[in-house]
Amino acid sequence: MGEIKFEDISIPLLKANEAIAKKLREKWDREKTFVINFISSAGSGKTTLIEKILPYFKNFKIIVLTGDIETQRDAERIRNKGFEAVQIITGGACHLEAVMIEEVIDKLKNRYDFIFVENVGNLVCPSVYELGENLRFTLLSVPEGDDKPKKYPKAFLTSKGFIITKIDLIPYIPFNIENVKKEALEINPSLKIFETSALKNIGIEEVVKFIKEEREKWIKEF
């Protein structure tokens, strides 16, 4: 039996990701790139919402990074709309980490005004990982149910915007939108809430306006 040694340290594990996120943020600050991270469960309408938002940004240099466990499908959907997209295949990982973004960013040749990051469909793990974004949205679709914010608080706690999607389905599904908003605001009183339906073109312009305003505020800081 050898000698026993104790080492008292304090190494925050999540900070390892944050250090890379910070590096990305610094690079994007230098290049004036505004980055948005969309988080939600699978099937709540991230890709569809992004498809609706993109045309409002056609005068800017933009790219979409889509994270999924498998397939190129989401990036292909975006490219079919005439926009640049890179698929990040996580190969099993249930969230994007800053290091995965860094790997893609290092290979890009152009600079962009906006990077839209569509995270892996999951309301839990992606909320733990900062990607160096300026703006984070959490999406919740009407069919997912109105009891979700307090069940999955971290996503709401760390977001600036909360987008309720598929509100055209409210007449067919028990979903108390006022309760959802109240719960979300109890978790994070500064949340900006949007009620949208991408299929019926409801609330999309409000989201676009918010993104542009947030970018303006950020640009003024320089």
Added chain:
Amino acid sequence: MHEYSLTLNLLEIVEEEGKKNNAKKITKIKLKIGKFSGVEPLLISHSFEILKKGKKLFEDAILEIEREEPELRCTNCGKIFTSLDFPFICPECGNIYNEMIKGSDMIIERIEMEI
């Protein structure tokens, strides 16, 4: 589940610390996991047991996990307080915009090793 990849990070960091100290074995790791870290301690324990298999440095290692209560700082009056549930309201001035200063990370606090 992101606990598996976090546990991989944990083992990498501890291995590094072990090497610095010329450790023969890691005997204990103490972890603190914040209540609002989004990390599930049970899954960390399971991942640890799986990942340490076949690694000589970790074969006798025990993982001890402590939960960390959230600590908040009022952005209005600076009061530091704890709250176990939403909404996080400052008990001093009633402010609802507060910054979480503890309880949102997972921290390696202590490594015990045989050298």
